[in-house]
Amino acid sequence: MAKVIIVGGVAGGATTAAQLRRIDPEIDITIYEKGRDISYGNCGLPYHIGGEVAERDQLVAATPESFAERDVTVEIFHEVTAVDPDNRTVQVKDIRNDRTFDAAYDYLILSPGGSPRLIPALLDVPQAFVLHSLEHLDEIKAHIEEKNITRAVVVGAGYIGLEMAENLVHRGIEVTLVHRDTEIYRPLESDMSDFFMEELKSRGVDVKLDTEIVEVSGDTATLSNGEKIEAPMIIAGIGITPRTDFLEGSGIILNDEGYICTDKHGCTNKEGVYAVGDAIETNYHHVDRPVHVALAWGAHRMAYVISNQISGDSSVCFEGLLGTNIIRFFDYDIATLGLTEPELADYPHFVVDHRQKNKAGYMSDSVPIHVRAYVGKDDGKILRAVVVGTEGVDKRIDILSAHIRLGGTAMDLANIEVAYSPPYSSPKSVLNMVGYKAIEKMKKIHE
Amino acid sequence: MAKVIIVGGVAGGATTAAQLRRIDPEIDITIYEKGRDISYGNCGLPYHIGGEVAERDQLVAATPESFAERDVTVEIFHEVTAVDPDNRTVQVKDIRNDRTFDAAYDYLILSPGGSPRLIPALLDVPQAFVLHSLEHLDEIKAHIEEKNITRAVVVGAGYIGLEMAENLVHRGIEVTLVHRDTEIYRPLESDMSDFFMEELKSRGVDVKLDTEIVEVSGDTATLSNGEKIEAPMIIAGIGITPRTDFLEGSGIILNDEGYICTDKHGCTNKEGVYAVGDAIETNYHHVDRPVHVALAWGAHRMAYVISNQISGDSSVCFEGLLGTNIIRFFDYDIATLGLTEPELADYPHFVVDHRQKNKAGYMSDSVPIHVRAYVGKDDGKILRAVVVGTEGVDKRIDILSAHIRLGGTAMDLANIEVAYSPPYSSPKSVLNMVGYKAIEKMKKIHE
Incomplete structure (x- = not known):
């Protein structure tokens, strides 16, 4: 056997x-x-801290x-x-x-x-944690309860850091977010990222950009900019x-x-x-x-x-990935697929940007959704796509993902027959419009 | 020119x-x-009565x-x-x-x-309306305001009738729904339709099935079953x-x-x-x-x-329709695409049914979603699909629509790379699972 x-x-x-x-x-x-x-749901770990699990x-x-x-x-x-x-x-x-x-x-x-990364200053710091396993979750929960934690420092503003920050806020813990970079959430285009800082501020998160923790002594962390912050609990989410x-x-x-x-x-x-x-x-x-x-x-x-x-069936293949992904950050949904921004440089492309309401514009609760597609100049292939908004983002990124996997181009997006009723879409959906715009741009390029 | x-x-x-x-x-x-x-949004007309527009x-x-x-x-x-x-x-x-x-x-x-149909008993009845144009909307609104309408009769339980009933309820008007058929909303499979009656009851709608209005006298309507109902306003939505x-x-x-x-x-x-x-x-x-x-x-x-x-560009063609559609009925979303149930009889097919939570099952607010696909026995083509649930239905029907338009089969659904994060999906989404089930069924059929 x-x-x-x-x-x-x-x-x-x-x-x-x-x-x-x-x-x-x-x-x-x-x-x-x-x-x-x-076999535990490690993507769900932060949501137990926040209470949604x-x-x-x-x-x-x-x-x-x-x-x-x-x-x-x-x-x-x-x-x-x-x-x-x-x-x-x-x-x-x-x-x-x-x-x-x-x-x-x-x-x-x-x-x-993978192993979660940890910065040198946090090694051997008893109140420094990562959240990558159920064991980590249990440690963090025990620490919160035993020390009656009401303030915490989150290190890193990638998706783990952001999910941690959100869930700690939901738990009623005051959060300081320390991020070595000058920008929140690098996977998203910087010109589409403004809402992160607004959202963090409105939720009372204290954000320290362009700095990092260099030393922890007792419950105080010292940053590379000289600042000292209260740090009775530190959670690192840096990849x-x-x-x-x-x-x-x-x-x-x-x-x-x-x-x-x-x-x-x-x-x-x-x-x-x-x-x-x-x-x-x-x-x-x-x-x-x-x-x-x-x-x-x-x-x-x-x-x-x-x-x-x-089991002997070699006909089933792994056809590769688009890297379709989404994160929720408070009221926002941020989704991307395809190449990273740096990788795009190797592929001649044009950009289609379109903003439209997620449902019929006359509905009182309609909200804007922003779609960006990076489109191959020669073949109209969607190389990368980004969707940002507060509702209906997951729907649009999944449609894009299904469409691209079957070879659909940016122009073909015009032809997706969406289910229209005022609570769900416009008759020409935001993705249809990206398609129509791509058709126009393509015509101009190849005139 | x-x-x-x-x-x-x-x-x-x-x-x-x-x-x-x-x-x-x-x-x-x-x-x-x-x-x-x-050029008015006639799909939005009922939603102005209900207040969402x-x-x-x-x-x-x-x-x-x-x-x-x-x-x-x-x-x-x-x-x-x-x-x-x-x-x-x-x-x-x-x-x-x-x-x-x-x-x-x-x-x-x-x-x-099209012209909205009207049953003979409602011809020349001053308080009987249809809602197919802005003129109709203005008439109905004027009638509600002038007569201080607090009760209304909706005739028909197709999508127009249901949307009317919902929006009248939202406006605080007590609704009696009179429907000639024994079933609510024929476009949906009868074994998936139970929730309609439950929802109507819980919203206080008085439902009269298998009967129709045969006479209106003053503010009273007589039904074919002999019953008399108050009818100071009647709105017909029968196609x-x-x-x-x-x-x-x-x-x-x-x-x-x-x-x-x-x-x-x-x-x-x-x-x-x-x-x-x-x-x-x-x-x-x-x-x-x-x-x-x-x-x-x-x-x-x-x-x-x-x-x-x-304009001289004959390269753009109309590639036909899947009939992708969705209606909202209070908390429920009901979507279908493809052939009607009676039409399916002409196509050898099997059925895949799958129920799964709309997001990671451990999330407190996850809710079930039910997908049914009618799959061509020979080629795995999705002939008809139905999605019912209270959240995320519009997403799944639109993914199906995009997938089918590009030639994706039921089996190919397994390969749609969904954006996974606990608030949006499971790692194997409900549509992926329909795909995996279709693969198994197809194997058995062709063994």
């Missing part, structure tokens, strides 16, 4: 195990997870026990420390018992995820690095940043070794360019692809 | 005039409108004066009573001056729309018939129900005669079958096609 080892039991690993078991009731599956928990246990999708019922072995506190693809073995460290052993596999699925050190010497190819390179079957360069989740590099769907996207949709899709591959 | 005559100045006609003027600054355009008003004049998109500024002639209270395509003339009745004249055209655009009597003898081909047959250029069978709006028959986009869809999206799209045709 074939033996499958899965490294990492959170999103990618647990989903692959579940999928594989569904397809193949016989295959031998073991998950090694270095942490305490498996009422019960912590709602975040737990599966446990070692529930996997055991499906005949999947889960070993927690077991860290895979080395991989030998030629002999098809992994080295495993049983952390609690401090012993190391080798385990053989026929198929190996790497789902190590992740792929947790792939253990692959050194394995011969498995990583990219320059340490992400595991995968092909359209989810396979690494080593036979029988697959990879899934936040630590992989894959390709864009719409252009031929590598990308790493630490988002759950891709992990779930790759889990399906890999489990089909291992 | 070419002369264009447009019959009917509401959605289709006014939009075509505006589009044509934008493309061609010179062409001579005259609109004949039999009513008092042109605060000001009546917000519903007016253009006036004869604003069109005059763009050098478009608008003649209101002018009814086109006959068309002679061989001589390229129309007969026009100037209603106010009770005179008739002929007008010559190079291009004729028919946008006559429209195409207003195409005036085409008798013109040689322009109508279908059996009186809709004007059009081709992919918006052209009728007579050269130079185009048609747009609620009175036309066109084709489905996804199957080869005629359909008439009295919805604004198609009218706007056809306006674009026709104005391009007349």
Whole structure:
């Protein structure tokens, strides 16, 4: 009987195990997870702090026990420390018992995820946390309750930092946001980002830009600009690095940043070794360019692809990612897909901007929505799209995503038959209008 | 200079005039409108009664004066009573001056729309109204105010009747809904329609099914079941018939129900005669079958096609309709696209049903959403889709619409890269799951 080892039991690993078991009731599956928990909704962690996820246990999708019922072995506190693809073995460290052993596999699925970054000044600071796992969530909650925390510092204004800030505010905690950059949320175009500062101010968040924490002493943090701020709790949300050190010497190819390179079957360069989740590099769907996207949709899709591959159906492929993503920030929804702004420089393009109400303009509660599309000059391909507004943003980015995946151009957007009724759209929707504008611009370019 | 005559100045006609003027600054355009008003948002009329459209004049998109500024002639209270395509003339009745004249055209655009139906018992009843035009809206509002209306009867439980009932309730008027059928809202599958009665009850609407008004005397209406109900105001919403009597003898081909047959250029069978709006028959986009869809999206799209045709660009085609539609009924959103249930009988298919939360299930405010897809057995084509829920329905139907228009199958739904964050979706969205279920069903069928 074939033996499958899965490294990492959170999103990618647990989903692959579940999928594989569904397809193949016989295959031998073991998950090694270095942490305490498996299969929890880590995107939901901040929302439990804010109260939108009422019960912590709602975040737990599966446990070692529930996997055991499906005949999947889960070993927690077991860290895979080395991989030998030629002999098809992994080295495993049983952390609690401090012993190391080798385990053989026929198929190996790497789902190590990422490690949250921490700035040097926060190392060994007892009230400094990251929020990347259920363990972290429990630590933060315990700290808030034990110390009766009413003020906190959030480090970083990427999506994790912003979600943390929002949820702490929802919990009634006063927040200082410290951000090393001069701009909030870099993935969004700076000329579309004004609302972040307005929203932060209106929610009473004290924002310190262009500075960072250099020292923490007691409950006081000192910033690089000399300022001292109260910091009885600090949560850092400054991104992740792929947790792939253990692959050194394995011969498995990583990219320059340490992400595991995968092909359209989810396979690494080593036979029988697959990879899934936040630590992989894959390709864009719409252009031929590598990308790493630490988002759950891709992990779930790759889990399906890999489990089909291992079960013998190689027809199911991973067709690459658009990187479709969205964050909520208080009243705002911010969504993008496609290339990053710096990457766009390599592709001749024009820009279509359109603002329109999310529903019929005469409806009292209609609100503006702003769509920007970066359009390939030659073929009309949508290289990148951005949608910002306070309602209906998720709808527009998902339509764009579906449209682009099937080869729809910017001009084709004119032809999307939206469901029109005054509470939902205009007869010509905001995306139809982007399409009509793209048609006009394209005509001018090719006149 | 070419002369264009447009019959009917509401959605289709006014939009075509505006589009044509934008493309061609010179062409001579005259609109004949039999009513008092042109270019108003008639889908928004009920929402002004309910208060969601605060000001009546917000519903007016253009006036004869604003069109005059763009050098478009608008003649209101002018009814086109006959068309002679061989001589390229129309007969026009100037209603106010009770005179008739002929007008010559190079291009004729028919946008006559429909006439709201009225049951015989309501003819000549002073407190019986329909709501199909701004004039009707003004009459209804005046009646409500003058008679201090606190109770009303709505006839019909199609989308107009339901929107009327909802908006009257929002205005604080007690509603009795009289419906000849045994089921509310026929376009929705009867096994998915339970919530209508629950919602109507919870909003205090008195529902009389399987009966109709047979007589009105004073403020009392008698039903066919013998019941007498208070009826100081009656609004009928029982559909429209195409207003195409005036085409008798013109040689322009109508279908059996009186809709004007059009081709992919918006052209009728007579050269130079185009048609747009609620009175036309066109084709489905996804199957080869005629359909008439009295919805604004198609009218706007056809306006674009026709104005391009007349301006000499015949490359822009009308690719048919999916009939994508949505109605709001209090807290519910009900959306469908594609074939009607009776039409499905001609296409071998299987059904995929899936219910899932609209966002991450652990979010406190997540609510269920129900998607049903009727899938062609041979090719996996989505023949019809239905989405019902209280949030996020418009998003899913629009994604489906975009997906199907580009040839996406039910199985391909698995591959739509949705923007995932807990407030918006699950990592595998409800549509992804429909796709995965379709894949499984398809495998079993073709085993």
